[in-house]
Each structure stands twice: as structure tokens, then as C-alpha cells.
Amino acid sequence: MDVMPKWAEVVLVPLISLLLAAILSALVILAIGEDPVAAVKLMVDGALGSTYGWGYTLYYATNFMFTGLAVSIAFHARLFNIGGEGQAMLGGLGVALACLYIPWPHWSLALLGAMVLAGAFGAIWAAIPAYLQAKRGSHIVITTIMFNFIAAALLNYVLVNLLRPKGSMDPATARFPEAVNLPTLHDILAPIGISFSKAAPANVSLIVAVLACFLLWVLIWRTQLGYEIRAYGHSDSAAKYAGISPLKITMIAMIISGGLAGMMAINNVMGEAERLVLNSTEGAGFIGIAVALMGRSHPLGVFIAAILFGFLYQGGAELALWTTIPRELIVVIQALVILFTGALDNMVRMPLERLFIALNGKKA
Amino acid sequence: MDFLTLIQILDSSVRLATPLLLACLAGLFSERAGIFDIGLEGKMLAAAMFSAAAAAITGSVWLGLLAGIAASLVLSGIHGLASITFRGNQLISGVAINFLAAGITVLVAQSWFKQGGRTPQLQGDARFEGYDLPFAESLGSIPVFGPAYSELVSGHSILVYVAFLAVPASWFVLYRTRFGLRLRAVGENPAAVDTAGVSVVGLRYAAIAICGVLCGIAGAYLATALQAGFVKDMTAGRGFIALAALIFAKWRPWSALWTCLLFGFLQAVALRYQNIDIGPITLPVQLMDALPYILVVVILAGVGGKAIPPRAGGEPYVKER
Numbered sequence: 001m002d003v004m005p006k007w008a009e010v011v012l013v014p015l016i017s018l019l020l021a022a023i024l025s026a027l028v029i030l031a032i033g034e035d036p037v038a039a040v041k042l043m044v045d046g047a048l049g050s051t052y053g054w055g056y057t058l059y060y061a062t063n064f065m066f067t068g069l070a071v072s073i074a075f076h077a078r079l080f081n082i083g084g085e086g087q088a089m090l091g092g093l094g095v096a097l098a099c100l101y102i103p104w105p106h107w108s109l110a111l112l113g114a115m116v117l118a119g120a121f122g123a124i125w126a127a128i129p130a131y132l133q134a135k136r137g138s139h140i141v142i143t144t145i146m147f148n149f150i151a152a153a154l155l156n157y158v159l160v161n162l163l164r165p166k167g168s169m170d171p172a173t174a175r176f177p178e179a180v181n182l183p184t185l186h187d188i189l190a191p192i193g194i195s196f197s198k199a200a201p202a203n204v205s206l207i208v209a210v211l212a213c214f215l216l217w218v219l220i221w222r223t224q225l226g227y228e229i230r231a232y233g234h235s236d237s238a239a240k241y242a243g244i245s246p247l248k249i250t251m252i253a254m255i256i257s258g259g260l261a262g263m264m265a266i267n268n269v270m271g272e273a274e275r276l277v278l279n280s281t282e283g284a285g286f287i288g289i290a291v292a293l294m295g296r297s298h299p300l301g302v303f304i305a306a307i308l309f310g311f312l313y314q315g316g317a318e319l320a321l322w323t324t325i326p327r328e329l330i331v332v333i334q335a336l337v338i339l340f341t342g343a344l345d346n347m348v349r350m351p352l353e354r355l356f357i358a359l360n361g362k363k364a
Numbered sequence: 365m366d367f368l369t370l371i372q373i374l375d376s377s378v379r380l381a382t383p384l385l386l387a388c389l390a391g392l393f394s395e396r397a398g399i400f401d402i403g404l405e406g407k408m409l410a411a412a413m414f415s416a417a418a419a420a421i422t423g424s425v426w427l428g429l430l431a432g433i434a435a436s437l438v439l440s441g442i443h444g445l446a447s448i449t450f451r452g453n454q455l456i457s458g459v460a461i462n463f464l465a466a467g468i469t470v471l472v473a474q475s476w477f478k479q480g481g482r483t484p485q486l487q488g489d490a491r492f493e494g495y496d497l498p499f500a501e502s503l504g505s506i507p508v509f510g511p512a513y514s515e516l517v518s519g520h521s522i523l524v525y526v527a528f529l530a531v532p533a534s535w536f537v538l539y540r541t542r543f544g545l546r547l548r549a550v551g552e553n554p555a556a557v558d559t560a561g562v563s564v565v566g567l568r569y570a571a572i573a574i575c576g577v578l579c580g581i582a583g584a585y586l587a588t589a590l591q592a593g594f595v596k597d598m599t600a601g602r603g604f605i606a607l608a609a610l611i612f613a614k615w616r617p618w619s620a621l622w623t624c625l626l627f628g629f630l631q632a633v634a635l636r637y638q639n640i641d642i643g644p645i646t647l648p649v650q651l652m653d654a655l656p657y658i659l660v661v662v663i664l665a666g667v668g669g670k671a672i673p674p675r676a677g678g679e680p681y682v683k684e685r
Contacts, residue, residue: 331467
């Protein structure tokens with residue numbers, strides 16, 4: 001029963017939610033005694049006004065594409081994976097092990113190897129809660145939250161006690177060898193005559209992330225497995241009657257989800273920091289939730305939402321640099337986006353549905 | 365380890381268990397009424413910041429406590445609006461509330477005090493001081509019992525006693541009053557409660573209001589009693605440990621008390637010792653930090669009795685027409 005035309009469902013509802021979040025954010029900025037218009041100008045200038053700004057925006061967007069896709073694929077199976085943060089941390093560990101202990105001849109091979117290990121580590125971290133959910137009925141939201149904390153403790157232990165170079169006080173690994181440094185957008189774009197900021201961290205991982213968006217779209221809407229995942233998400237009992245195994249779908253959806261979240265590490269750990277530090281994920285796993293909600297769990301939507309959040313992140317950093325508005329403003333905006341596009345979805349939807357019913361009634 | 369060290373560790377366990385206990389009971393009321401609440405952390409954080417701010421400005425810790433409770437109640441209201449009135453996803457709403465609190469607290473603290481997102485140090489009447497129970501001085505000289513009484517039982521801030529009294533009070537309200545029976549029923553089978561002519565929406569709002577008040581006290585305790593002021597992210601995952609304790613305690617008040625004491629003890633030990641040597645093996649401090657979370661996963665996996673949440677938990681109630 002669709003009361004709303006598709007364009008309203010796909011475009012209008014998220015747009016109104018976003019507008020509400022934006023208005024409230026502006027009010028927050030006013031309330032702390034700053035000028036919202038000037039703030040937006042500064043953010044646009046800082047994030048999109050130069051290739052340096054773009055480099056950071058796209059770097060953040062790459063992170064959010066991975067984690068947004070991770071949350072999305074789980075959403076399609078009606079699983080809420082809050083564990084992206086922990087899975088991305090473990091992915092970072094995978095990248096660090098791949099880069100530190102295997103002598104790669106070339107960065108491209110290193111990238112492939114790091115992706116496999118990062119994906120595997122993230123997938124394992126998601127597979128345990130998935131198994132517990134499917135076999136023992138443990139609520140996946142609770143277990144993935146717990147696994148975030150366990151991952152943080154584990155990473156802390158590994159960095160402090162095992163991977164920290166001798167004599168270093170800093171809980172971080174040694175720098176990765178030169179051979180595994182990923183080319184940045186500057187290196188990629190220079191041969192074709194486009195000059196891009198050298199200092200910005202956006203790198204080849206962006207291409208991998210865009211590729212992942214496309215592959216996930218193919219998986220969800222063009223394969224049998226994707227059909228089974230969506231069917232299970234719509235009605236698990238109907239899916240069961242159709243011969244779809246809940247255990248299989250839960251495990252596969254979460255393994256893909258964890259794998260994608262883990263793969264984020266090729267961007268932040270391998271591409272940017274070039275060593276593994278504590279808290280390398282910087283909350284990107286959680287932003288994936290906002291990105292997936294805003295993008296309606298569609299890879300194209302995730303792509304757009306990730307770039308928007310990349311812009312917010314870079315813009316927010318610029319704000320913190322040039323004004324007295326702290327970076328936490330972005331956390332507030334992120335919360336409002338999650339609130340309006342996720343939890344308060346019906347608040348926007350119900351009046352709209354009534355409006356469309358009234359409009360259709362007049363026509364008929 | 366001598367007797368005095370043991371008393372000190374237990375004493376600090378009690379202090380650290382208090383916010384967990386309050387938040388855990390808060391979650392208990394909410395989840396027993398069928399509203400999942402992973403926003404305990406955010407409510408505590410908001411309460412911590414606003415209580416510390418109000419106490420710093422007015423100089424009265426009691427006004428601070430009220431401000432903290434009010435802040436927590438506002439977030440509860442948002443959660444209610446999203447999950448009861450608009451029948452949204454309760455988990456997503458909880459996530460949003462946690463982020464909202466994490467951001468707003470720093471933003472407001474920075475805007476009001478300009479001290480890098482913290483509140484000024486609280487002193488004197490702006491802080492909850494230790495409260496000596498009667499005879500703490502005179503009984504102190506009795507061996508074993510004396511120090512245990514004067515150090516461990518006496519000398520805490522008033523909110524610690526409030527937290528511990530909240531356990532029997534919660535038990536009484538939930539299991540010995542009509543309100544409590546209805547509240548538990550609304551978490552198991554809201555349709556039956558509705559059929560009996562009792563408002564499901566009203567009961568659920570009442571439950572999250574209680575949750576808000578308890579989280580408010582927990583947050584105020586953190587910022588005005590345990591520490592002297594608010595710092596960024598000062599809850600440090602306590603809301604989630606409380607959630608873990610709630611599951612570990614299988615949604616029951618007395619079990620919640622023992623679980624929170626256990627988790628408080630784990631925190632106290634982790635604070636005092638970096639690594640613990642037990643004969644041939646050394647337990648790293650990170651393991652102690654992660655232990656509550658690991659225990660919950662083990663419990664949820666069904667080892668040692670199954671933890672069954674309230675049946676209607678997380679489901680918005682749609683009234684039949």
C-alpha cells in the first residue's frame with residue numbers, strides 16, 4: 001500500500017528531515033551566540049573552496065562510505081549493526097599487521113593484501129555477534145555495542161604491549177614502510193594534468209569505496225543473495241517459508257557488513273596515518289549509522305550522504321579553527337540527522353501521507 | 365593485601381557502583397515498560413554537564429541536581445516522542461540521544477564558561493560532600509567492624525545512600541504496587557493493558573520519566589560528588605556498563621544491585637592496579653576494563669541461564685481501531 005508516489009518517498013521525506021535538522025542546527029549556533037550564515041559560509045569555503053578542502057572532504061567521505069555501506073547492508077536484513085566502530089578498529093589491526101609484517105613489492109599488492117586482512121578482521125568481529133543472534137537469540141544491538149568496547153580494550157592491549165616499538169611511549173605502531181604508502185589524489189590526478197593539493201589525505205581508497213558502492217548495489221538488487229537478504233529483512237517468517245535460512249542470511253549480511261567496516265582502515269590507517277594509533281576510527285563507525293539512515297540504505301544514497309558528512313566534518317574542523325565554535329557542533333548535527341531521518345521518520349511521514357491522501361482524493 | 369587496602373578498594377567500589385546502579389535502575393523502569401533505552405549514557409552526560417553548570421553558577425549543589433534531572437528529562441521526552449508518540453525505532457532514537465548529549469554538553473559548556481568544554485571546579489556548597497553516619501567516629505576503634513563501618517558504610521555523599529535505597533524502592537514499586545504491575549504488563553503485553561482500559565502511552569511515558577529522573581541523579585552524582593565538575597565525555601561508557609548490568613541482572617532490581625557492585629568492584633580494581641599477577645599468569649588492565657562487556661556477551665549467549673528481555677521490548681504499540 002503506497003500512499004505516496006516514489007519520488008516523495010525517496011526525495012521529499014529525507015529532504016524535509018534534513019531541513020528540520022538544519023534548522024535546529026542553525027538555532028543551536030544562534031543559541032551559543034554565533035552567526036549561522038557566517039558559519040555555513042566558512043564551512044563551504046573551508047571544505048569545498050579549494051582542492052585542499054576537497055581533499056579532506058573526500059577523505060572523510062571515503063571513511064563514511066565504507067561504514068555507511070556496512071550499516072546499510074545489515075539494515076537490508078533488518079539487523080542493526082552498531083558495531084561498525086569496533087569492526088573498523090579491528091580492520092585497522094588487520095591493515096597494520098599486513099603492512100608491518102609482509103614485505104610488499106608494490107603498493108597495489110599491499111592494498112589488496114591489506115583489504116583482505118582488514119575485511120577479514122572486521123568480518124570476524126561482526127560474525128561472532130551474528131552467530132550469537134542467529135543461534136542463541138542474543139540481541140545483536142547489545143552484542144555489537146559490547147564488541148565495540150571489547151575491541152577498544154583489545155586494541156589498547158595490542159598497541160601498548162605488543163605492537164609498540166621499543167622505547168616509544170606512544171601507544172601506536174611503527175610507521176609503515178615506504179613501499180606500502182598509498183598514492184594520494186594528487187599523485188593520481190597529476191599525470192592527467194589536474195593539479196590537486198599535495199597535503200590533503202584523500203587517496204586511492206576513495207576509488208575502492210566508490211567501487212564498493214557499485215558492487216553493493218549489484219549485490220542487493222541484481223543477485224539472488226541480495227534478494228534473499230531483502231526478503232529476510234521484509235519478513236523473516238515469509239523468507240523462512242521460501243526456504244531462506246535465517247542463520248545463513250544473518251551470518252552473510254553481518255560478515256559483509258563487518259568486512260566493509262573493517263575495510264575502512266585502508267583509508268584512515270594505510271592511506272592517511274600510515275601507522276595504527278589508538279582511536280584511529282574517530283567515530284566514523286557511528287557516523288555510518290547517520291549516513292545509512294540518510295541514504296535510505298541505498299548505495300547511491302550512501303554515496304551522497306557520505307560526501308555531505310565529509311563536508312560537515314571538514315567544514316566543522318575549519319569552524320573550530322577559525323571561530324570559537326567547537327568541533328562538537330558536528331556531533332550535534334549528526335545526532336539531529338539520526339533523530340529526524342531515523343527515529344522521528346514518522347513525524348515527517350505521517351502528515352505527508354495525509355497530504356497525499358487528500359490530494360489523491362480530490363483527483364478521484 | 366592487608367585489611368585496610370581491602371576496605372579502600374571496597375569503598376571505591378561503592379563509589380563507582382553508584383552511578384552504574386542509578387543508571388541501571390533507570391534502564392530497568394524503561395525496559396520493563398517495553399521501551400529499550402540505549403540512551404542512558406547520553407542522559408547521564410547531559411545531567412552531569414547541566415548539574416555542574418547550575419551548581420557552578422548558583423553555588424548550590426541542590427539546584428545543580430535539579431538542573432541535571434531536568435536536562436535528563438528533556439532527553440527522555442525526546443526519546444518518548446520518537447519511540448512512543450511517533451512509533452519510531454527506539455534503538456536509533458537512543459543512538460541519536462547519545463550523540464546529541466555528547467555534542468551539546470561540550471558546546472554549551474564552552475559557550476558558557478569558555479574553559480575548553482568543561483565547567484569550573486566546584487567547591488564548598490556547590491558539591492556533594494561526604495556524609496558521616498551517626499557513631500562513625502566512636503565506633504571506628506572497634507577492630508574489623510569499626511573501620512568497615514566508618515570507612516566503607518559511612519562517609520559517602522548523600523546520593524550514594526539515595527542510590528542504594530532506590531533498590532528496595534524500585535522493587536516495591538515494581539512488585540508491590542498497582543502501578544508497578546501495570547508497568548511490567550505494558551512491557552510484556554501492551555494489548556492486554558489497553559484492553560483493561562489503562563493507557564499504554566501514559567504508562568510508558570511515566571516509565572521513561574522515572575528513567576529520566578534516575579539518570580539525572582546518576583549524572584549529577586558524577587559531576588558534583590564523584591568529581592568536582594564536568595569534563596568532556598565524563599560518563600566514559602558508564603551508561604553502556606549499566607545497560608550491560610541490566611541484562612546481567614535479567615531486568616531485576618536486587619540482581620541489579622549485586623551486578624553493579626561487581627562491576628564497580630572491577631572498575632575499582634582496574635583503577636588501583638595496572639596489571640594483576642595471579643601466580644603464573646598476569647591479567648592486563650585492559651582485560652579488567654573489558655570484563656563487564658565480555659560477561660554480558662557470555663550471559664546473552666545463554667551461558668548460566670538465559671536472559672530474556674521483556675517480551676514487548678522495542679516494539680511500538682499500535683492501538684487497534
